[in-house]
Amino acid sequence: MRDIASCLGEYAIKVSDSACSAPANQACRPSGLVPSIQDSVACLYKTKLSTQKQLLITVTWCKNPTGQGLSINIGDDPSSSSSALKVNTNSRFFRKTKGNRTFESCNSKIEALWDLSNAKYESGPEPTNGFYVVVVVDSEVGLFLGDMSEDVVAKKLKTGIPLAQFSLVCRREHFTGNTLYSTKAQFCDTGMAHDILIRCSGEDEGLKYPVLSVCIDKKKVIRVKRLQWNFRGNQTIFVDGLLVDMMWDVHDWFFNPASGYAVFMFRTRSGLDSRLWLEEKLVQKEQEKVEFSLLIYACKNP
Known part of the structure; x- marks a missing residue:
């Protein structure tokens, strides 16, 4: 799998607000799928x-x-x-x-x-x-x-x-199971812990093409249609007054099913004029301000 950040353009940013990106009644409503199993959590x-x-x-x-x-x-x-x-x-x-x-x-x-x-x-x-x-x-x-x-x-x-x-x-989480992933994240020291739900809907739910949905605190903040063509991308949301880049790479779900791994990343950044995280290290020892990253490695069982 290619590095998730290598496929993202500097200007391919869409800013939305988690409080208003979807109507209050348009919350995530997962089907009868049981959330995938969390195998490991690594906190840096x-x-x-x-x-x-x-x-x-x-x-x-x-x-x-x-x-x-x-x-x-x-x-x-x-x-x-x-x-x-x-x-x-x-x-x-x-x-x-x-x-x-x-x-x-x-x-x-x-x-x-x-x-x-x-x-x-x-x-x-x-x-x-x-x-x-x-x-x-x-x-x-x-x-x-x-x-x-x-x-x-x-x-x-x-x-x-x-x-x-x-x-x-940085927090890294590994999941195995189906295409429903549930976790929590606190994006800053003074913020609250938020519920995060990532779901991929498919033909078994009456959809012609797979759709990726991301919800925070039961509010839909990201929806990606025709996922088999938009298998890599990024959008930006606001959480606790912070800009959070959400990036996804589900290439292997469609084109390398033997591996079956997808990667989802949430990363805070300082402002609209700052660059997306491309090839820099997770932690720069000289940098006083610490940003936060959540990486989810998702394995879809056949």
């Missing part, structure tokens, strides 16, 4: 220490028929085993839902603490409450996640450990 965080050193921390949650797992990677190479912590929560063979581990990566001393023993899950691999994950970098709290993490961080801070700045810059 940018941490800035008091020494001005910056690190990338990737937290990955995964789920398969044999169990669930958690991994933490430090640095810009998530495949590097030397900078990874992997926890298997499979209760049948090996279960380690609580603990801590110390290792070195990117010339820093890393301490990871986690407690998933009382974690609650919905349909995906990422816990919703009853857990914590804390990453300490060079004696600074570089990242903390979960509703139980504040108590752990408070204890650390009482011992004089400073709290570093961190922000979520």
Whole structure:
């Protein structure tokens, strides 16, 4: 599959407002399809220490028929085993839902603490409450996640450990199943979490040609007709006062069915005069302002 951004033109932008792009009664109405299964979620965080050193921390949650797992990677190479912590929560063979581990990566001393023993899950691999994950970098709290993490961080801070700045810059989600994908996203630190529904309708629903629909908070914001010809493209919407580019690439659904993967991306940007994200990196370490990206990799079963 070609890079999704390489097929998008700088001027191929259509701006719409999620609050007025569709009438209130024209909400997304999915058929009896069951939403696809979320197999894994990878969250990329940018941490800035008091020494001005910056690190990338990737937290990955995964789920398969044999169990669930958690991994933490430090640095810009998530495949590097030397900078990874992997926890298997499979209760049948090996279960380690609580603990801590110390290792070195990117010339820093890393301490990871986690407690998933009382974690609650919905349909995906990422816990919703009853857990914590804390990453300490060079004696600074570089990242903390979960509703139980504040108590752990408070204890650390009482011992004089400073709290570093961190922000979520990218979230990658993998789905398998049919052509209905449901997730949530928070596009800025001060914004609310929005429900996102991506749906591809086809001949089985009485349509002559496939149609791609994207809904945010049950309001239809994007509708792409004749999807087999418009298999790559982009539009821009407003969410929480931010410009959000939505890009799609469903080429392989039609022309490489053996793979069956499609890619959908939401990315915030600073203004109308800024360029779309073409070949730049997800995170520029020199850039103070952190933008957010949500990537959805969707596998359509035959």
